[in-house]
Amino acid sequence: MRGLLRWLLLVVCAFVALELFFVLRIAAMAVLAPESTTFQRSQVFSQLASDAPPRWRQQWVPYEQISEHLKRAVVAAEDDGFVQHDGVEWGAVEKAWERNARLAARNNARAPARIRGGSTITQQLAKNLLLSGERTLLRKGQELVLAFALERLLSKQRILEIYLNNVEWGAGVFGAEAAAQHYHRKSARALSASEAARLAVMLPAPRRFERTPGSPYLAARTRALLARMGRSELP
Structure with missing residues (x-):
């Protein structure tokens, strides 16, 4: 019994240390730009392999040098409620889970152990910055925790700035400036409305x-997005 308790204590300590590491990294991003993300490094390793x-x-x-378009x-x-939510759109997560459950039922399988879709910009940033690419419920839970940390330690403007500078826009193409x-x-600041809309609709599968x-x-x-993107609220 003592051995089991010691093992559990070590697991808890390791978990707390990992969460503290993540929180400190996020806090540092208030003033320091991340040099790379976990997702970017995994893509380079895949190319090498x-x-x-x-x-x-x-x-x-900087945020000011990225086209408002x-x-x-x-x-x-990607996330029309970005300015209003606290990092997670629970309605979207629920709909994504229901959609996955329906797909599993049609395939005569049990409910999936992973969730696809429903991620806000903050959740996408949390995943790409710090987490692996697997889509398990455990990783999804960690993503939610980190999304809340991002929202509490960084401003909405800073979250969007980091996201736009690191998101993938093609094979080995990361960030708004590289994509433009x-x-x-x-340059990213010179993009027209139609050019910006075309880049934005690429994001699910760049x-x-x-x-x-x-x-x-x-x-x-692109045409559909152009018709409605002017109504989007920015931080």
């Missing part, structure tokens, strides 16, 4: 859309 030449194009730019387009496309240069040969830039689906989504 496949013997492909590593690609990593990224350049940090792009900010509004990304918020409208890669797709439009201009590497796929990078290979199919003339996709009719991409063009239709």
Whole structure:
């Protein structure tokens, strides 16, 4: 029994130490830009493992030097309630769970042990910055905890700034400046409304859309986003 209690105590201590490490890293981001994210490093390692030449194009730019069109387009496309919520949209998480459960039922399987969809910008940032790419319930729980930490330690503007500077926009293309240069040969601050909308609709599957830039689906989504992104509220 003592051995079991000692083991449990070690597990609890390790968990607390990990959470403290995460919180300290997030707190530091109030003034320091992250040099890389867990997601970015995993992509580079994948390239190295496949013997492909590593690609990593990224350049940090301050919030004020990113086109307002792009900010509004990304918020409208990814998380229209970004300014109002506290890091998690519980209604969206519930709908995502129900959707996964229905898919599992149609496949004659048990309810899935993972949740897809329903993530806010804050949750996406928490996942990409600090967590692995697996989609288990345990990792999802950790993502929620880190999302709350991000919202309490950083401003909404800082969260969006870090997100826009690190999100993937193609194979080895990370952040708004790299994306603007890669797709439009201009700086992030010079993007037009249509260019910004096109970049924003790529975010769910940037590497796929990078290979199919003339996709009719991409063009239709861009037009739809252009019609509503002006109403998006920015921090």
